[in-house]
Amino acid sequence: MRLLVLGGTSFLGRHVVTAALDRGHEVATFTRGVSGDPPAGARALHGDRDDAAALPAALDGWAPEIVVDTSCQTRAAARNAAAVLGGVRGYAFVSSLNAYATWPPGPIGPEEGEPTWDTEDDDYGPVKVYAEREIGAAVPGRFLTARAGLIVGPDDRVDRLGWWLRRIARGGRVVVPAEGWDQPIAAVDVRDLAGWLVQMAEQGSAGAVNATGPAGMATLGGLLELCREVTGGDAEWVRVPKAELLAAGVEPWLHLPLWLPAEVARTAWDVDTTRARELGLPSRPLAQTVTDTWAWLRGVESLPPPPHGLPRPGLPADLEAALLTGR
Ligand SMILES: NC(=O)c1ccc[n+]([C@@H]2O[C@H](COP(=O)([O-])OP(=O)(O)OC[C@H]3O[C@@H](n4cnc5c(N)ncnc54)[C@H](OP(=O)(O)O)[C@@H]3O)[C@@H](O)[C@H]2O)c1
Known part of the structure; x- marks a missing residue:
């Protein structure tokens, strides 16, 4: 057609x-x-x-x-x-x-x-x-x-999963939320x-x-572990409690992509996708998406800015340094 x-x-x-x-x-x-x-x-x-x-x-x-x-x-x-x-x-x-x-x-x-x-x-x-x-x-x-x-996968300019992959690949001490690793998440x-x-x-x-994918197709912690496995980095998780992240000025979703405080996360990821499944929207394993996104990212010299004036996700270096100090 x-x-x-x-x-x-x-x-x-x-x-x-x-x-x-x-x-x-x-x-x-x-x-x-x-x-x-x-x-x-x-x-x-x-x-x-x-x-x-x-x-x-x-x-x-x-x-x-x-x-x-x-x-x-x-x-x-x-x-x-x-x-x-x-x-x-x-x-x-x-x-x-x-x-x-x-x-x-x-x-x-x-x-x-x-x-x-x-x-x-x-x-x-x-x-x-x-x-x-x-x-x-x-x-x-x-x-x-x-x-x-x-939406995640190769060619993603919004760069939420991409930021985690690059940061975890760089290795060393990586700030992650202390809570919410079991939080079910979903993506397509x-x-x-x-x-x-x-x-x-x-x-x-x-x-x-x-x-979107079925709620619970993965967990936040499972996704972070997948990123570490796929990139082969030596990242060491530095688990920072929610209260300290927020007090330091960490913006949920933006600075630590995909992370939301528990009271929001519990319901925000709870999306009924019965109709999508009935209509045949596939949902490949997240491991495949993460592997392919990393393979794509490794060949990208510089990402264009995110679309529609969206801010670039990721933890600013000064905020990361402040959160790591003394831990
Ligand atoms: N990323 C997510 O997680 C997420 C979640 C929910 C929904 N969405 C939605 O999913 C869609 C993502 O689409 P996408 O990745 O293909 O890219 P997109 O960034 O939304 O759209 C960009 C495309 O549209 C063209 N375009 C932009 N402005 C235009 C204009 N004024 N006239 C004609 N063409 C124009 C661009 O080419 P030129 O720049 O050359 O014009 C480019 O091909 C969006 O609708 C977004 O709102 C995204």
């Missing part, structure tokens, strides 16, 4: 293109051309999706049959896609668990029962929900919104999500799906 990827040159979008080409689709990507080229074999169309005239001009008569939309971050982008792509047979949209007004801290039960944002501001969650509604109304019954959890491998999105668009599947 003629498959249009809105995005397609960076993390998730690149993997969507690869999966779509592997499945025999004729693929075009639509990006501004700032983040590089799509994988070989895809046609690169250029324009800014915030500009209403750009997508029709770039398509120039090429009529996509199905769409995977990884790049929607503004209300204008949503309206412009809805105006042009209403006739497609399937539209798989990448949203976020942040679509839920109650998350974090959650928990998130089955999709239908959970309230989503309904505000006018341009925060991440409300914009994703606006896009779900706007594009969903234009493609009724053929629009699937994948409310993604933590970018390749699992990408291939599945293509299938969902092919099938014209509809509705909202909590698109």
